[in-house]
Amino acid sequence: MENNSSIALLVSYATKGGDGPHSYKQNSSIQRGIIEAARKLTQDSIAENFDPKTLSGSSPIPICIADLGCSAGPNTYFAVQHIIEAIEFQYQSHGLPVPEFQVFFNDQFPNDFNTLFGNFPLKRNYFAAGVPGSFYGRLFPKESICFFHSSSALHSISEVPKEITEKTSAAWNKGRIHYANAPKEVFGAYANQYQKDMEAFLHCRAQELVGNGLMVLQIPTIPDEILDPNVYAGKDFELLGSCLVDMAKVGLVTEEKVDSFNLPIFHSTAKDLKEIFEKNDDFIIEKMEAIGSPNLFPEDVHIMIKHWRAGLQGLIESHFGEGIVDELFDRFTKKVVESPEIVKETMQGLVVLFVLLKRKPHDA
Numbered sequence: 001m002e003n004n005s006s007i008a009l010l011v012s013y014a015t016k017g018g019d020g021p022h023s024y025k026q027n028s029s030i031q032r033g034i035i036e037a038a039r040k041l042t043q044d045s046i047a048e049n050f051d052p053k054t055l056s057g058s059s060p061i062p063i064c065i066a067d068l069g070c071s072a073g074p075n076t077y078f079a080v081q082h083i084i085e086a087i088e089f090q091y092q093s094h095g096l097p098v099p100e101f102q103v104f105f106n107d108q109f110p111n112d113f114n115t116l117f118g119n120f121p122l123k124r125n126y127f128a129a130g131v132p133g134s135f136y137g138r139l140f141p142k143e144s145i146c147f148f149h150s151s152s153a154l155h156s157i158s159e160v161p162k163e164i165t166e167k168t169s170a171a172w173n174k175g176r177i178h179y180a181n182a183p184k185e186v187f188g189a190y191a192n193q194y195q196k197d198m199e200a201f202l203h204c205r206a207q208e209l210v211g212n213g214l215m216v217l218q219i220p221t222i223p224d225e226i227l228d229p230n231v232y233a234g235k236d237f238e239l240l241g242s243c244l245v246d247m248a249k250v251g252l253v254t255e256e257k258v259d260s261f262n263l264p265i266f267h268s269t270a271k272d273l274k275e276i277f278e279k280n281d282d283f284i285i286e287k288m289e290a291i292g293s294p295n296l297f298p299e300d301v302h303i304m305i306k307h308w309r310a311g312l313q314g315l316i317e318s319h320f321g322e323g324i325v326d327e328l329f330d331r332f333t334k335k336v337v338e339s340p341e342i343v344k345e346t347m348q349g350l351v352v353l354f355v356l357l358k359r360k361p362h363d364a
């Protein structure tokens, strides 16, 4: 296995586990909507590009599939089922016996794998295993996976860029938790980190995927035509950060804690992502298009807020400790209700990209 020297710096946090009112399980209908909206594209991609006769690698049978950033369910079950149905069909239509399937469910170490496996669909036609660890490093043996899938996860970066937490740096992000309305150096540091991470992601997957294997990614991005992503993107996070600053003013958290907290999230444009994919010699971009559903994000801001909380609570608690999340989200809810257009505009401005990459044969 490759030595990944930056492993100690990797951010490791998880969505809210269990099945309580704040859990990811109860608050992930938007991400489910993305998987449903991508279903036809995914299945068509398999029909057009997954050829059982051309797969190479040490063990294409059983067919190994991995969902990267699967969380604690239930959305991953649906994504995996769509993929297996389409691959089975490929075998049948080539007159080949349907193979056995092995599915690997990957997420960060603190992910609630118990809830994930405890709620598995009763009827499933695959063997399942959990693979904890960051998808920015190696997760699987060489040429062992035929199909990678990842949905709503590749906007997370592996670590907060160091310079934005350093007081002496031009990129010090004092009093903010993200890059909206921050000095351009902050945005630049995030953008560099994202590029490095995506390159590492592609490098690792290229080794793990069999020749002619496929990778389907659904990635939240911002439109190419946004002139200043530094101003546009992350208005919602700017509002959340302002609540933490308010809490510091009344002594509920320390200013130092707020200054050292930054969200490991970055929204690229499709154009920049395409450049990163094109620079990689191991993959062919077979498809890259926006998922065309105007209704991915709910009108009701309270639903949005619950989704944010389910996604961010673990991260916030790992930095500030338990006990501030209720207060923080009460304050955030008040601000969002006062100016709901900020959140709606930000969310409705996100473009979810569907990307299909094909691994070139390994000896090509």
Ligand SMILES: C[S@@+](CC[C@H](N)C(=O)[O-])C[C@H]1O[C@@H](n2cnc3c(N)ncnc32)[C@H](O)[C@@H]1O
Binding pocket: 013, 014, 015, 028, 031, 032, 035, 068, 069, 070, 071, 072, 075, 076, 106, 107, 108, 111, 133, 134, 135, 136, 150, 151, 152, 153, 156, 157, 158, 311
């Ligand atoms: C918004 S959830 C999406 C979950 C699921 N794919 C879905 O569509 O519902 C993002 C998931 O990606 C995981 N994640 C983020 N960064 C990761 C990394 N570097 N390695 C593995 N998982 C990661 C998070 O822990 C989280 O469970």
